[in-house]
Structures are given as structure tokens and as C-alpha cells.
Amino acid sequence: PPEAPRIFPLLLPCLESLSLKGNLLGLAGFRGLAEALRAGHGSFLRSLDLERTGLNKEGLETICEAITQTPLQHLETLNLSQNDLSNSGMSVLCHVLSVTSLPHLRVLLLRDCGFGSAEMHSVAQVLEEGRLPKLESLDLEGNEW
Numbered sequence: 001p002p003e004a005p006r007i008f009p010l011l012l013p014c015l016e017s018l019s020l021k022g023n024l025l026g027l028a029g030f031r032g033l034a035e036a037l038r039a040g041h042g043s044f045l046r047s048l049d050l051e052r053t054g055l056n057k058e059g060l061e062t063i064c065e066a067i068t069q070t071p072l073q074h075l076e077t078l079n080l081s082q083n084d085l086s087n088s089g090m091s092v093l094c095h096v097l098s099v100t101s102l103p104h105l106r107v108l109l110l111r112d113c114g115f116g117s118a119e120m121h122s123v124a125q126v127l128e129e130g131r132l133p134k135l136e137s138l139d140l141e142g143n144e145w
Contacts, residue, residue, distance in 0.1 A: 001025070004032025012041035019049035021079075030059035034066035042070075047077040051109070055083035057092060064096045071101045078102070079109040081139070086114030090122045098131045106134050112142035120145060 001007075004025070012018065025033070036042060055063075060080075085093070096102060110123075120140065126132060 001029050004029040005035055008032050008036035009039065009041050012036050012045065016044055017047040018045060019047075020053050021049050021051040022053070024054040025059070026054065027059055027062070030055065030062050034062040037063070037072070038066040038070050040070050042072055044074060045072055046074050048072070048075060049079040050083065051079045052082040055080060055085065057085065057087050057089050060085060060089050060092050064092050067096045067101050071103065074104055075102055076104050077107040077109070078105060080113065081109045081111035082113070084114050086116070086119075089113065090115060090119035094122050094126055097126045099133060102132070104134055105132055107137045108132070108135060109139045110143070111139050115140070115143040117145055119143070
């Protein structure tokens with residue numbers, strides 16, 4: 001939505017949880033969210049729900065770049081479920097799946113994202129390397145092995 005760059009900076013600073021579930025944001029919406037995160041407006045977020053928002057590789061790249069530049073220090077739950085991230089989305093996501101970018105991530109929801117065996121291997125590698133030491137729950141339901 002065109003108003004995203006104006007709305008997200010106003011909303012995020014006072015929120016611990018943001019659910020945009022089911023709202024098709026489009027690239028402009030993801031860019032607006034990324035700009036707000038990059039500016040540090042999401043510093044208190046504990047939960048970010050982007051399920052069924054139309055997130056694709058380009059939108060994910062935008063969000064992940066912002067998180068890399070300005071880590072979400074308090075984020076505990078990240079939901080990217082029911083978005084088509086099959087086209088190299090996991091390789092983009094794996095760059096932020098680390099203690100540096102998401103030090104307190106406990107729950108990662110990736111249901112029905114179109115992932116195959118290569119993507120599952122990438123997730124396993126992140127876990128094997130201990131890059132998310134606080135992760136307690138990983139939901140990969142509905143993806144192809």
C-alpha cells in the first residue's frame with residue numbers, strides 16, 4: 001500500500017507484536033516495513049507475523065537486508081508461513097537466521113512456503129551450525145521433502 005512508508009514508522013515504535021497476516025502488502029508495503037525496521041522503529045518487536053502477505057523473494061530480500069542492518073534484538077517469533085518463498089527464498093532467509101540478526105528468536109514458522117529438499121537442507125545447516133541457539137520451535141508443515 002502506498003501509505004505503508006508513513007504508517008509503519010508510526011506503529012512500530014509502540015508495538016511488541018505486529019500481525020499483518022492475510023494482508024497482501026505488495027513490494028511497496030514490504031519496502032515501507034523494511035524502511036521502518038532499518039530506522040530502528042521495530043526495536044521492541046517480539047513477534048512479527050507476515051503469514052499470507054504475498055511475501056516473495058524480492059520482498060524477503062528487502063526485509064532481510066533491513067534486519068541485517070538493524071537487528072531485531074527482541075524478536076522471539078517470526079511467521080513467514082503461506083508465502084511462496086520457493087524461488088531462492090531460503091537462501092535469502094538463511095543470511096538473517098543468526099544470533100547476530102535475531103539473537104532471541106525462539107519460534108520460526110515456515111509452513112507451506114513451497115520449500116523442497118534443498119531448502120530443508122539449508123535450514124538443517126543453520127541449526128547444525130548453532131546459528132539460532134535459542135530456537136525452540138520450527139514449523140515446516142506443508143513443504144515438500
